Structure formats: C-alpha cells, structure tokens
Amino acid sequence: MSDPNVLLEAHAVAKHFGGVKALHDVSLTIRRGDIYGLIGPNGAGKTTFFNCLTGLYRNESGHFVFDGARLAADAPHKAAAVGIARTFQNIRLFGNMTAIENVMVGRHLRTRANVFGAIFRNRATRNEEAAILRRAEELLHYVGIHERAHDYAKHLSYGDQRRLEIARALATEPKLLALDEPAAGMNGTETEALRLLVEGISRDGVTVLLIEHDVKLVMGLCTRVAVLDYGEKICEDVPAMVQRDPRVIEAYLGGSVA
Amino acid sequence: MNLRFGKSMPWLGVVLVAVVLLAVPFVAALGGQAWVRIANFAILYIFLALGLNIVVGYAGLLDLGYVAFYAVGAYTYALLASPHFGIHLPFWMILPIGAALACFFGVILGAPTLKLRGDYLAIVTLGFGEIIRIFMNNLNAPINVTNGAQGITLIDPIRFGDFSFAQTGHLFGFTISGPQKYYFLLVALAIVVIVINIRLQDSRVGRAWQAIREDEVAAKACGINTRNVKLLAFAMGASFGGIAGGVFAAMQGFVSPESFSLMESITILAMVVLGGMGHIPGVILGAVLLTALPEALRYGIEPLQRMIFGRMFLDPESLRMLVFGLALVLVMRFRPAGLWPSSQRRRELAEPAD
Numbered sequence A: 001m002s003d004p005n006v007l008l009e010a011h012a013v014a015k016h017f018g019g020v021k022a023l024h025d026v027s028l029t030i031r032r033g034d035i036y037g038l039i040g041p042n043g044a045g046k047t048t049f050f051n052c053l054t055g056l057y058r059n060e061s062g063h064f065v066f067d068g069a070r071l072a073a074d075a076p077h078k079a080a081a082v083g084i085a086r087t088f089q090n091i092r093l094f095g096n097m098t099a100i101e102n103v104m105v106g107r108h109l110r111t112r113a114n115v116f117g118a119i120f121r122n123r124a125t126r127n128e129e130a131a132i133l134r135r136a137e138e139l140l141h142y143v144g145i146h147e148r149a150h151d152y153a154k155h156l157s158y159g160d161q162r163r164l165e166i167a168r169a170l171a172t173e174p175k176l177l178a179l180d181e182p183a184a185g186m187n188g189t190e191t192e193a194l195r196l197l198v199e200g201i202s203r204d205g206v207t208v209l210l211i212e213h214d215v216k217l218v219m220g221l222c223t224r225v226a227v228l229d230y231g232e233k234i235c236e237d238v239p240a241m242v243q244r245d246p247r248v249i250e251a252y253l254g255g256s257v258a
Numbered sequence B: 001m002n003l004r005f006g007k008s009m010p011w012l013g014v015v016l017v018a019v020v021l022l023a024v025p026f027v028a029a030l031g032g033q034a035w036v037r038i039a040n041f042a043i044l045y046i047f048l049a050l051g052l053n054i055v056v057g058y059a060g061l062l063d064l065g066y067v068a069f070y071a072v073g074a075y076t077y078a079l080l081a082s083p084h085f086g087i088h089l090p091f092w093m094i095l096p097i098g099a100a101l102a103c104f105f106g107v108i109l110g111a112p113t114l115k116l117r118g119d120y121l122a123i124v125t126l127g128f129g130e131i132i133r134i135f136m137n138n139l140n141a142p143i144n145v146t147n148g149a150q151g152i153t154l155i156d157p158i159r160f161g162d163f164s165f166a167q168t169g170h171l172f173g174f175t176i177s178g179p180q181k182y183y184f185l186l187v188a189l190a191i192v193v194i195v196i197n198i199r200l201q202d203s204r205v206g207r208a209w210q211a212i213r214e215d216e217v218a219a220k221a222c223g224i225n226t227r228n229v230k231l232l233a234f235a236m237g238a239s240f241g242g243i244a245g246g247v248f249a250a251m252q253g254f255v256s257p258e259s260f261s262l263m264e265s266i267t268i269l270a271m272v273v274l275g276g277m278g279h280i281p282g283v284i285l286g287a288v289l290l291t292a293l294p295e296a297l298r299y300g301i302e303p304l305q306r307m308i309f310g311r312m313f314l315d316p317e318s319l320r321m322l323v324f325g326l327a328l329v330l331v332m333r334f335r336p337a338g339l340w341p342s343s344q345r346r347r348e349l350a351e352p353a354d
Ligand SMILES: Nc1ncnc2c1ncn2[C@@H]1O[C@H](COP(=O)(O)OP(=O)(O)OP(=O)(O)O)[C@@H](O)[C@H]1O
Pocket: A017, A020, A021, A022, A040, A041, A042, A043, A044, A045, A046, A047, A048, A049, A089
C-alpha cells in the first residue's frame, strides 16, 4: 500500500528539551535515490532530527516509516540494522583505533562471528575476518584515504576524519546515509572532493540525507531540500524553488541569494 | 600483543619460557612446599586477572564485585564434591557447572545494571560482591547449605581416575608433590585463558568491545547492540571467575566466606590496573607482583623487624595494605597506564581524546 519509491517518511515528529521545541511536528518524505538536503539556521533542529531518526533521542510524538516499516524508537542499533547510517556533526570516531579498524567496526552489523568463532578461529570465522578486512580496504579506497589505513583515527586530518566517518557508515550497508554537516571546516578543494564523493555514493544506489550550511553545496548537489526554522519545517521543494521562497530567504538565506 | 622475545628466534623465547615454567615448582620446592603453593596462587591470580581483564580491560566496565563469581565457582565445587551433602561429582563435571552458574549470575547482575556507567556500575557490582559473601555466611539456616562462617571442609581434590592431585606421585622417575601437580594444571589453565584473551582481542567481538570503550554512541550508530555485547564480556569474565573458584576449592580442600571479601575483588582489579589494563603481559606481571608482594612482606619484613628492633612493630597484614596503597598511588601517579601497558592504552592516556 505504501509507495515503493518512498524510502523514509517522517510523520509529525516532535521533540522538545524543557521549554525548547527542537522539533515541532516535522513531516517529510525522502524518495529512493534522493540527495535530500536539510538546511536551516543554527539551532533549527536539524541534528535533533537526525538523533530522533537514528534512535539516539526518543521523540515525544510522531514516528518514522523507513523502507515500508515503522522504526522502533530509542534503539540506535536497530536503526542501523534496517539500513540507516549516519555521521556526526562533531566527528565521533574511535580515536585510538586505526582507520581500517574503524571501518571494520562498521562491518559488525553485517557479520556474525561470535565468541566461539573468535576463540576457535574456525574456517568460517577466518573467512569472515578476511572478508571484513577486504571490504574495509575497499571502502577506504572508495573515500580516498587508503594510504592512511594504519594511522590512528585521531591522527588523521579533519577532512580525512570526515571521510573515515563516511567509510565507517557505508560499511554498515545503509540504504540511507545521513550526513551531518560533512563539509564543516573544509576548504574549497576538500568540499569539492566531498561533493564528488556524495554524488558517487548516490550513483551507487544509496539515498543521502544531508545537513549542510554550505548553501552552494546544497543547492548544487541536492535533488530536494527541506528548510527547518525553530523546529518547524517552513519549506520543502526542489532547490531552485526553495531559493526563491520568501520565508526561507527571511529565515535563513538572508541577502546572500536574493 | 607483545609477547615476542626476539624476532629472529621466536622459538628460543618459547623454549625459554617453557623451561622456566617447568623449573619453577622444583626450584620453589627447595624452599618448601609452601613456596610451591605461593607459585600456584600467583598462577591462579593470573587466571582470575585475565578473566577480569575481559570485563575491565577490553569492554571498559568497572567491576568491583568480581570475587562474587569466584565464590560461586568455589562453593559450587565445594557443595558438589564434599561430605557436606555427601555428593562427590568428578571435577570435569563440576567445573563447567560452576562456570555456567557464575555466568548465569553474571547475566543476572549485568542485564539490569549495564546501562549504568563507570562509577555507578562499580557501586552496584561492589554491592553484589558483598551480597554473595553475606549469603554464603548466612545460608546455614533454615537449611544448612553453605555451613555459614565455618565454611566447607574435606573438599575432594581434583582426580583423574587414580591420579589424584592431592597426593605425592611419581612420574618419569620424578617425585611430584600435590601442589606441584596443581601447578602444572594451573599453568595449563592459564595458557588456555591467555590464548582466549589474545584471540578475543582481534576479533569481531573484541573490536566491538574496544569501540564501546572508545565511544559508546558511535558504537551504537554502527549497529552494535551495546547492551548485549557488554553483557557478553560480563558473562565471559564471570565464567572464568567460576572456573578459578572451582580450582581454588579443590586445591585448598576448604572454602569459607572469608576468602571472598571485597579486598579480594580490589586485589584482582589492582592486578589488572597496575599491570596494564587490556594488555596481557601487563596483567600477568600485575598478578605475579601482587601475589608475591604480601609473601615477600610476610617472609621478609618479619625477620627484618626482629633483626633490627628485636621485636615486631608492624604485622605484615597491615603493612601489606600500606605498601599496596602506596604502590597503587605511585603507579597511578607516574605510570597511569600501568607498569606494562599496551601501546594503545598509553596513547589513550597520553593525549586527551578530542
Ligand atoms: N541534548 C539536548 N539537550 C537540550 N537541548 C538540546 C539538546 N540537543 C539540542 N538541543 C536544543 O535543541 C535545539 C535544536 O538543536 P540542534 O542541535 O538540533 O540544531 P541544529 O539545527 O543542528 O543546529 P546547528 O546548525 O548549530 O548544528 C537547540 O535550541 C538546542 O539548544
């Protein structure tokens, strides 16, 4: 009964912190293959939306339907299991593990070796371990940081850390990749490389949900954009239309585009 | 892992260690069987500390009640192999039962509490350790299960058919005493737990533990069911505690609640922390040092005091606490990652996480 082209539907999701309405009945629809932009001024509730979606926060009302099924609230590992992977605005890597180990952790979900496998190192476990390593290497290549594979995550440059986070997220084989300000703190060249990476990810069949303050990047990259302001969705459309919406211009874009 | 003795001749290291391990009980016996027993306890503590290392070192869960699982294992053995109930099961049946029971208690304790973090978990586990001890102390009425504070005596030694670990025997022309036999059994067990520790470290589960220790939120976002994975660490640690308890009961022939005090939990934890959390050679070093320390005090300080002052000022027991505390403070001050930390732990403590 639900539209098979729709990957994610948010239904009137609300979340507040004390008196602060971080999200006020936000509904939106992300279709398969979208690069969906979520923009808005600081404190608009973008990250809170991610946190509710990925189960880190429990929304007070509303719910998400992902890939035709309702998402269980408050269970981050289940959100990952059904195919939602994310990165964090303030990068959260496993700093004292190497880049490749970080990505290998991302494979946890799609592999099954248990304690007995670990202790007895039977053939199945060894094969699986080799496959984990191979996949992690591929993903580091894919995001372009394979030469840093054996460096500790915390020693990578800022841009490389962002890429590593994306590689780790991709390791979970997501249907939806949610990126929280991936270009923050990047210079022009790095941002351009990121744009190409996100396009590549999209071409490879992963739907992307992107929070970003870099308006040029969002407008150039996204197929659809929603704008949040004080926890409310004030607009949702294709980038060209969003840029012209008077409420958006007032709340967020200001004089920069008008 | 960092157990290499020269890269060019790895076998030399193995042979060397094997020779030393073989020689220890015979050299120690020159000073009397008491020394062999001390060596046995050192190895038993290595076993215990490496079990706790999975919980504290790998998964980063501060468990202050580890001795509870040791007690469960010891009492399981005592009740199933002594005249107390007149049950005399063979050890190969009881040790797995003890491990399973300890594991069960680990899950019972862990399931509701593993949401707690750091200090809170430490307090709950500490309480649990005390509860188990108090139970052992008072479970002699209305039905006499544990025989209260008197403990349980005449526990069967470990026995393979006619080969009893309690008696002196002869093997290849050597005379081998009971404690020496236990020594070899304990070394075998310790090797097993070392291998398990090593293998867990680079495995899917081991990486998940490390990820949780590094950043629990990110670990969850990667799809790790952190509650189950932590519970797994807890249950595994508990099982090792249970096995160690069983061997302890068999070796001593006697158990009482006194052996399972909070101090014991703290000692085992101190072995892990002092040696180098998460680093196997470090934990082994910690266990050996902290087993040897009180013995050195007992045999060293007492004669020393008599020699210098002509009488005893400080009894070794209170001196032990003093030295123990001082050692911990000094190590934490000057080597916060432990005496022999893994390179990773050194990194963690060297640079603040960003
Ligand atoms: N854990 C929390 N506790 C209390 N208030 C919070 C919490 N998380 C977010 N908020 C509040 O909710 C509102 C929305 O925050 P959110 O982080 O979602 O904004 P954002 O759109 O991601 O902003 P930015 O662009 O700065 O990242 C803000 O007013 C913020 O202070």
